[in-house]
Amino acid sequence: MNFEQIDYYNIDELLTDEEKLVRNTVREFVNSEISPVIQDCFLKGIFPLDVVPKMADIGLFGINIGHEYGGAGANYTIYGLAMQELERGDSGIRSFASVQNSLVMYPLNKYGTENQKKKWLPLLAKGKAIGCFGLTEPDYGSNPAGMLTNAKKIDGGYLLNGAKMWITNGSIADVAIVWAKLDGEVHGFIVEKGMKGFTTKEMRGKLSLRASITSELIFDDVEIPEENILNVEGLKGPLSCLTQARYGIAWGAVGAAMDCFDSALKYSKTRIQFNKPIASFQIIQTKLVWMLEEITKAQLLNYRLGRMKDEGKARNQQVSLAKRNNVHMALQCARLSREIHGANGILGEYPAMRHSANLESVNTYEGTYDIQTLILGQDITGIAAYM
Amino acid sequence: MNILVCISRVPDTASRILVGSDGKNIDTQGIKFVVNPYDEFAIEEGLRLREKNGGTVTAIVVGTEASKDVLRTALAMGVDKAVLVKGKEPDDSFYVAKNLAEYAKGISPDLILLGRQSVDYDSRQMASALGELLGLPSISVVSKLTIENGKATAEKDIEGGKEVVEASLPCLISCQKGLNDPRYPKLPDIMKAKSKPIEEIVPIETQNKVTILGMSMPSKKRVGKILGAEDSDIDELVKLLHEEAKVI
Numbered sequence: 001m002n003f004e005q006i007d008y009y010n011i012d013e014l015l016t017d018e019e020k021l022v023r024n025t026v027r028e029f030v031n032s033e034i035s036p037v038i039q040d041c042f043l044k045g046i047f048p049l050d051v052v053p054k055m056a057d058i059g060l061f062g063i064n065i066g067h068e069y070g071g072a073g074a075n076y077t078i079y080g081l082a083m084q085e086l087e088r089g090d091s092g093i094r095s096f097a098s099v100q101n102s103l104v105m106y107p108l109n110k111y112g113t114e115n116q117k118k119k120w121l122p123l124l125a126k127g128k129a130i131g132c133f134g135l136t137e138p139d140y141g142s143n144p145a146g147m148l149t150n151a152k153k154i155d156g157g158y159l160l161n162g163a164k165m166w167i168t169n170g171s172i173a174d175v176a177i178v179w180a181k182l183d184g185e186v187h188g189f190i191v192e193k194g195m196k197g198f199t200t201k202e203m204r205g206k207l208s209l210r211a212s213i214t215s216e217l218i219f220d221d222v223e224i225p226e227e228n229i230l231n232v233e234g235l236k237g238p239l240s241c242l243t244q245a246r247y248g249i250a251w252g253a254v255g256a257a258m259d260c261f262d263s264a265l266k267y268s269k270t271r272i273q274f275n276k277p278i279a280s281f282q283i284i285q286t287k288l289v290w291m292l293e294e295i296t297k298a299q300l301l302n303y304r305l306g307r308m309k310d311e312g313k314a315r316n317q318q319v320s321l322a323k324r325n326n327v328h329m330a331l332q333c334a335r336l337s338r339e340i341h342g343a344n345g346i347l348g349e350y351p352a353m354r355h356s357a358n359l360e361s362v363n364t365y366e367g368t369y370d371i372q373t374l375i376l377g378q379d380i381t382g383i384a385a386y387m
Numbered sequence: 388m389n390i391l392v393c394i395s396r397v398p399d400t401a402s403r404i405l406v407g408s409d410g411k412n413i414d415t416q417g418i419k420f421v422v423n424p425y426d427e428f429a430i431e432e433g434l435r436l437r438e439k440n441g442g443t444v445t446a447i448v449v450g451t452e453a454s455k456d457v458l459r460t461a462l463a464m465g466v467d468k469a470v471l472v473k474g475k476e477p478d479d480s481f482y483v484a485k486n487l488a489e490y491a492k493g494i495s496p497d498l499i500l501l502g503r504q505s506v507d508y509d510s511r512q513m514a515s516a517l518g519e520l521l522g523l524p525s526i527s528v529v530s531k532l533t534i535e536n537g538k539a540t541a542e543k544d545i546e547g548g549k550e551v552v553e554a555s556l557p558c559l560i561s562c563q564k565g566l567n568d569p570r571y572p573k574l575p576d577i578m579k580a581k582s583k584p585i586e587e588i589v590p591i592e593t594q595n596k597v598t599i600l601g602m603s604m605p606s607k608k609r610v611g612k613i614l615g616a617e618d619s620d621i622d623e624l625v626k627l628l629h630e631e632a633k634v635i
Contacts, residue, residue: 002401005419012419017456018581021463024399024421025571059574072574082574 002031006258008296011303022078026085029058034089039348041211056127061100065109069117070125077306080251087252088259091358092212094252099168100124102244104131107177107188111230111237116190120175132173134164134217135238142371145235149180151189160189160222170215171200179238188230188237197222208361243316245366250322253330253362254298256355260337261291263351267341287336294329317379324372331359388442390433391496393487394426396450396457397507406602422457425502427569428562433500434465436534443467447490449483451476455585462580463572474590481596484516489591491521499559503528514561524554530565
């Protein structure tokens with residue numbers, strides 16, 4: 001039975017025809033291309049690589065990039081709606097799109113030279129090239145400023161050394177946006193697959209985001225040509241990318257929560273115990289209403305955040321609040337949905353447990369729940385608690 | 388080859404439908420509207436024929452300002468031109484057919500495509516009514532179509548089999564599932580469709596041939612019967628399945 005729209009506060013009335021059409025298109029796409037295969041991919045621990053050209057074909061890569069580089073030229077609300085629908089399918093699929101859009105195409109578009117943009121953006125938009133983003137290291141997660149990966153100026157370019165970890169798409173990527181210190185300052189480098197000394201290793205044994213590839217990147221005296229450096233200096237480079245990705249996550253989490261709610265509502269109306277549907281019990285209704293309430297609030301948060309972002313007014317702290325709130329509530333929804341499904345909830349044929357497992361990662365990556373708290377704490381008190 | 392595709396705007400089949408307070412319409416609050424699913428086959432077929440033979444595809448809808456969203460979908464899928472016959476919310480098939488026919492007369496298309504039925508009122512009258520009003524051959528419920536040498540050869544589903552029929556162009560085809568696999572509109576095309584014009588036309592008013600008197604929800608009660616474990620109960624079960632449920 002197909003997903004039924006959850007729009008308790010008629011937010012659809014606030015969306016333009018284009019926004020609704022993109023949302024509906026991606027919803028249909030997920031119904032027919034992702035949902036039928038995702039359980040199997042998750043259980044086997046594989047990313048469905050064959051959906052990449054299909055995602056590219058409908059224009060899911062480069063959503064905010066201009067037509068001249070093969071992008072869709074759409075606004076941030078549309079980007080958010082697309083992420084919402086993809087994550088309703090699975091966080092791993094949304095992660096792929098987030099990385100390609102926010103962590104690879106965004107920095108290339110914002111900090112790249114015309115040549116870099118012309119070379120990579122159309123390929124990435126068509127899905128002919130897959131990108132990844134290297135910031136986190138084994139010993140530097142929440143504190144990226146301490147990164148050890150470094151670049152040295154050499155004749156005609158740079159010599160890159162170090163290692164990155166927890167890199168989505170790492171071992172299938174054709175191009176990596178890698179952040180490294182050059183003379184003590186963070187810089188971005190375009191590292192291409194096949195460059196001598198650049199290797200990747202897929203990380204195995206994950207119990208979360210199983211339908212997504214996570215890898216280590218290793219740089220051993222990799223020679224980066226002069227023209228592959230991005231035009232940005234300092235941590236604001238990678239952090240601006242993370243703000244983009246967090247924004248998409250804030251929407252994506254609502255998609256996962258809606259899927260959990262939809263499944264729980266349907267299940268509760270058909271599951272009979274004590275001679276009546278379990279939806280007739282107050283405890284079940286309380287859980288369903290809590291989910292509906294939180295999803296509705298998160299939808300309103302996203303809608304407003306999207307509009308502010310489209311007007312260029314959204315602050316990164318406002319994005320942090322949405323990411324923190326929405327992922328946390330989605331995780332609670334996934335757990336409540338699992339409870340409503342009873343024992344059936346642990347089965348792969350229902351989405352709750354898979355979303356629950358995935359959302360543990362989503363709660364952590366691109367800035368953990370706790371780090372978002374500290375960003376907001378600093379914003380309201382003026383005191384940075386993480387220094 | 389010039390193709391006219393007639394589309395309609397219907398509630399998404401996943402929507403929960405409630406009767407409105409006037410008892411004559413549905414409550415549209417919170418309902419997601421989409422291109423009638425059978426009309427998507429018509430749009431796709433039109434686009435494929437254009438890609439093969441050249442020409443233009445025009446999409447038309449009889450509706451209100453709100454119907455522009457389905458025309459935007461058609462434009463995003465790739466039709467060349469979109470036309471809105473903008474008037475009241477259509478509640479009578481004849482009114483729709485008359486207005487579609489009027490526009491078709493003006494542009495004399497080689498082929499008119501439409502869905503086999505629209506999934507809101509399910510009247511299934513449009514192909515025949517339009518064929519009659521235009522004096523054109525009309526083939527309904529087509530699941531395979533070939534256009535060659537000024538002729539349309541169509542395969543249609545009939546009870547227990549297939550029927551192949553032929554008509555000369557111009558003609559009218561109502562499309563059935565299986566005809567093709569409609570494309571998704573692409574995001575860049577959705578954005579470009581925003582700036583494409585939609586031609587607006589004033590409708591011809593007609594006397595309703597059919598008037599909706601009332602609407603009500605289907606009765607919810609489906610009382611189950613619980614039988615025992617005797618042999619006679621099995622006979623009773625078979626009898627009920629055969630005579631009442633009519634499933635065996």
